[in-house]
Amino acid sequence: MELPEVEDNAEFLERLMEVTSRSLPQLELQEQYTIIKELGSGTYGNVLLAEHRERGTALALKLMPKERTERRAFLREYCIALCLSAHAGFLRTLPIVFESPTHFAFAQELAPAGDLCAIGLPEAQVKRCAAQLAEALDFMHGKALVHRDIKLDNVLLFDCECRRVKLGDFGLTRLEGTPVCAMSGTLPYAPPELCLLEASETLELDASLDVWAFGVLLFCLGTGCFPWDVAVSPDPQFEAFGAWQNSTVPGEAPAPWRAFGPAAQEMFRRLLTLDPNRRSPAIEVHKYLPLVWLASSLRELDGVGEELQEGFGGWEPAELSGFSVSAQRRVRGAAIPASGYLPREEISESRGLCAPPGAKAEPDPLLKPD
């Protein structure tokens, strides 16, 4: 399944879908699996916690009703999920795929702590999510794949402290350059260039679309709310953000963005650049991990004493005016220990769809325990 050249990805996917289709077994769900409960449901189907009757293994089964699902769409989602599985930032898809008289189905590892819908997280957890998701996005963008549905519901948790989180749901994922239409769903995550599309127009798919949604998701994690309803005028929150973005000398951030300190504000201005061609790549988030993100973290720790004012390891406290040096240092220490996050893994040398042989599979949490 190895693909050295990105140009071959479309062809490779087609071949994999064809082979999968030809060998797709027919079976009755209940014959092989005991259904324990529903884990979630969405636009395209529902996900069940199931146990293999003979082996006793628990897994998540994604079921898509045939009456609402094109065979090709199902095969595409399964094959993309399978190809991304070798990377620790994505839900592992198992080689269990079948059709019943009424459904298409495939199996994935179980995410025991559910999805990321509980929002408004403390600094350390926001950063853990950010670091791991940036890695995952960097990997898939390196394979010329655009997720197109980055949102809280599609980030699955393996523990409540967000030490291991994974991206799932590849139902909308397509190759870069694919023409896409305006979408009706997930509006708060959609970038302005997509919101502005007329019904008859299309846009060439680009990784910058995921980067925008990633920025919105990080805002949600830090604040517990969306930055706007929709990224287009006359949405007042978006207009205030747009004016801030367009000013050559950035003045005071609009109120919702003051939940973050200056370093995170700069990060957001880069992830959420209005011009998609100038938006930073997702992985740039790693550059901001050693800095304080949440203004509340800074305030809490401000005034704890100036005993740690010496030595800032290469970044300027002046960037974070208004908060004491010791507060900065304390938060940094608490959130990101010296060995607390890994630099970018060199795993996307090849832009083929399959992970290169050196890429680590499970277990591979990006963040070491605090």
Ligand SMILES: Nc1ncnc2c1ncn2[C@@H]1O[C@H](COP(=O)(O)OP(=O)(O)OP(=O)(O)O)[C@@H](O)[C@H]1O
């Ligand atoms: N492997 C898993 N382990 C635990 N829960 C899961 C797993 N996969 C999915 N879920 C739960 O099921 C929900 C729906 O899954 P998924 O996003 O794959 O379905 P969908 O129909 O494609 O949804 P959407 O409408 O977002 O496109 C998720 O938000 C999550 O809560």
